[in-house]
Amino acid sequence: xxxxxxxxxxxxxxxxxxxxxxxxxxxxxxxxxxxxxxxxxxxxxxxxxxxxxxxxxxxxxxxxxxxxxxxxxxxxxxxxxxxxxxxxxxxxxxxxxxxxxxxxxxxxxxxxxxxxxxxxxxxxxxxxxxxxxxxxxxxxxxxxxxxxxxxxxxxxxxxxxxxxxxxxxxxxxxxxxxxxxxxxxxxxxxxxxxxxxxxxxxxxxxxxxxxxxxxxxxxxxxxxxxxxxxxxxxxxxxxxxxxxxxxxxxxxxxxxxxxxxxxxxxxxxxxxx
Ligand code: HPA
Numbered sequence: 001x002x003x004x005x006x007x008x009x010x011x012x013x014x015x016x017x018x019x020x021x022x023x024x025x026x027x028x029x030x031x032x033x034x035x036x037x038x039x040x041x042x043x044x045x046x047x048x049x050x051x052x053x054x055x056x057x058x059x060x061x062x063x064x065x066x067x068x069x070x071x072x073x074x075x076x077x078x079x080x081x082x083x084x085x086x087x088x089x090x091x092x093x094x095x096x097x098x099x100x101x102x103x104x105x106x107x108x109x110x111x112x113x114x115x116x117x118x119x120x121x122x123x124x125x126x127x128x129x130x131x132x133x134x135x136x137x138x139x140x141x142x143x144x145x146x147x148x149x150x151x152x153x154x155x156x157x158x159x160x161x162x163x164x165x166x167x168x169x170x171x172x173x174x175x176x177x178x179x180x181x182x183x184x185x186x187x188x189x190x191x192x193x194x195x196x197x198x199x200x201x202x203x204x205x206x207x208x209x210x211x212x213x214x215x216x217x218x219x220x221x222x223x224x225x226x227x228x229x230x231x232x233x234x235x236x237x238x239x240x241x242x243x244x245x246x247x248x249x250x251x252x253x254x255x256x257x258x259x260x261x262x263x264x265x266x267x268x269x270x271x272x273x
Pocket of ligand 1: 115
């Protein structure tokens with residue numbers, strides 16, 4: 001066993017001992033979206049700070065804990081607060097929670113985030129289902145010795161965001177009368193927001209929304225064979241498209257406003273997984 005898998009196992013063993021259930025679905029909540037955990041029938045809570053080897057989330061608007069419970073009968077684990085590269089963690093630490101979720105039983109990972117809209121038809125508060133991502137501007141989280149027991153050295157990424165889950169998400173949105181847009185998400189490191197020139201570049205490259213998370217977690221999850229679904233809350237038109245300077249407070253306000261719809265959507269999706 002490598003040093004990395006030893007650390008992962010230590011964290012996983014602690015969490016298993018405190019979880020009270022074996023989660024099938026993992027849900028990662030982005031900035032301002034933490035309240036979604038209110039939808040779960042909660043059975044236990046595990047703070048990241050108590051987990052051996054675990055990175056802590058320092059970002060504002062992120063709580064830093066796993067909430068275990070059931071949504072519509074399905075056992076879930078909800079990550080309230082993720083770890084970002086811009087906080088100073090290396091990529092292996094950023095994806096550690098994803099790997100640990102897989103080790104404690106999660107088979108399907110639902111990733112959420114807040115993003116800036118590059119597609120000009122997106123308005124603040126729109127929900128975007130991820131069809132694909134661009135992660136080429138951030139270090140690949142699988143760089144380093146490959147833990148073969150977790151996954152293959154060169155994992156396929158031709159369908160990161162599972163088509164079946166996308167179809168179920170669209171059907172759930174339709175049933176609930178929620179508008180669900182679709183597009184390609186690009187992860188940059190942050191923490192500075194983009195310049196207008198960078199947003200024009202990303203537009204040319206085929207990105208529809210930009211943010212500071214998610215793609216590397218999706219890569220790590222696919223590496224371990226999880227099914228992945230991603231939904232982004234477009235909290236603002238991206239830099240240069242927006243008339244006004246970007247502001248994290250506004251991002252949180254918009255995310256909170258969209259969180260109810262996102263929660264309804266995820267709950268309906270989970271019922272159908
Ligand atoms: N850019 C990057 N990340 C973001 C944005 C943005 O405009 N809005 C919310 N998260």
